[in-house]
Amino acid sequence: MSNTNSLTEHDHPSVLLPLLYESxxxxxxxxxALTGEQLRAASLLPGWTRAHVLVxxxxxxxxxVRLLTAARGGADLPQYPDESTREEEIRQGALRDADALRMDLETSLSGLLQAIGSHPDEAxxxxVRWLGGGRRPVRGVLWSLLRELEVHHVDLAAxxxxxxxxxxxxxxxxxxxxxxLREDPAMPPVRxxxxxGTSDLSTSDRPGPLVRGAAAAILAWLTGRSDGAALTVDPPGALLPRVPAWRR
Incomplete structure (x- = not known):
C-alpha cells in the first residue's frame, strides 16, 4: 500500500504513537475475549479464520521491526523474503492454540511499538525494501500499521x-x-x-454517480468491509459500482 511522500507533523511518531497504542x-x-473455538471461525476475509488475521x-x-532495524543500521533487510514465505508463516501460525496466538500478537505489537518509540528522528x-521489492521511506511503518490494526480489527468480526x-x-x-483508486484502472468513476468534515472527493475526472454517507461507511465500502447498504446514490436508483479488491 502506498505512503505519503513526506513526513508531516500529522505523521510524526509523537502524534501517531498514542493512536497506535490505543488501536x-x-x-x-x-x-x-475470543475463545479457541471462536478463533477457528471465519473472519470477514475469504478463506481466513480469525486466527489467520491475528497471525x-x-x-x-x-x-x-525489520524495516526499522534496516533503516537504523543500514542493513538490506526486506520486509519479507517473498510473498510465499509470508503466506506460509500465516498458514502455519494459525494452527497454534488460542493462548499462543494471543501471546504472539501481544509480543510482536509490543516490540514494534517500542521500536517505533526509540527510532531516531533523523532515520x-x-x-527500505518493502514487500514486492519497492524501496520507500521507513516512515511508512507508522501509518501502514495504524491502517492494518484498524481495518483488520474489523475483519475479526468480533x-x-x-x-x-x-x-x-x-x-x-x-x-x-x-x-x-484514482490510479486503479479497474475503479469506475464515483463522486x-x-x-x-471531509471535502468532496472523486475517483476520476470523468463524471460518475454521487455516493453519500458517513465517512466510515464510505471507507468501509471502498475497502470491501461493507456492501454499502448504508450509503445513498444519486441519481436515485443507480447501483453502487463494483470496487476493486483491497489487498490484505
Whole structure:
C-alpha cells in the first residue's frame, strides 16, 4: 500500500504513537475475549479464520521491526523474503492454540511499538525494501500499521465495526484510499460526499454517480468491509459500482 511522500507533523511518531497504542490495545482486548473455538471461525476475509488475521497482524508487526532495524543500521533487510514465505508463516501460525496466538500478537505489537518509540528522528526518511521489492521511506511503518490494526480489527468480526474507527484515521484513510483508486484502472468513476468534515472527493475526472454517507461507511465500502447498504446514490436508483479488491 502506498505512503505519503513526506513526513508531516500529522505523521510524526509523537502524534501517531498514542493512536497506535490505543488501536493496539483495543485489538488485543478483542483478541483476548475470543475463545479457541471462536478463533477457528471465519473472519470477514475469504478463506481466513480469525486466527489467520491475528497471525497476519503479528507477522506484519515483525516485518516492520525489520524495516526499522534496516533503516537504523543500514542493513538490506526486506520486509519479507517473498510473498510465499509470508503466506506460509500465516498458514502455519494459525494452527497454534488460542493462548499462543494471543501471546504472539501481544509480543510482536509490543516490540514494534517500542521500536517505533526509540527510532531516531533523523532515520525516518531512510528508504527500505518493502514487500514486492519497492524501496520507500521507513516512515511508512507508522501509518501502514495504524491502517492494518484498524481495518483488520474489523475483519475479526468480533463486535468492532467501521463505526468504531477513530475519526482521525477515517478522514485521512478515506482520502488516501480515493487517491489510490484514482490510479486503479479497474475503479469506475464515483463522486463521494462524506458527512461532516471531509471535502468532496472523486475517483476520476470523468463524471460518475454521487455516493453519500458517513465517512466510515464510505471507507468501509471502498475497502470491501461493507456492501454499502448504508450509503445513498444519486441519481436515485443507480447501483453502487463494483470496487476493486483491497489487498490484505
Amino acid at each position: 493496539a490495545g483495543h485489538l488485543l482486548s478483542s483478541a483476548g 497476519h497482524l503479528a507477522r506484519g508487526a515483525d516485518s516492520r 525516518w526518511d531512510v528508504p 463486535s468492532y465495526t467501521p463505526a468504531d474507527w477513530p475519526a482521525a484515521f477515517t478522514d485521512r484513510e478515506l482520502r488516501a484510499t480515493v487517491a489510490r 463521494i460526499s462524506a458527512d461532516g
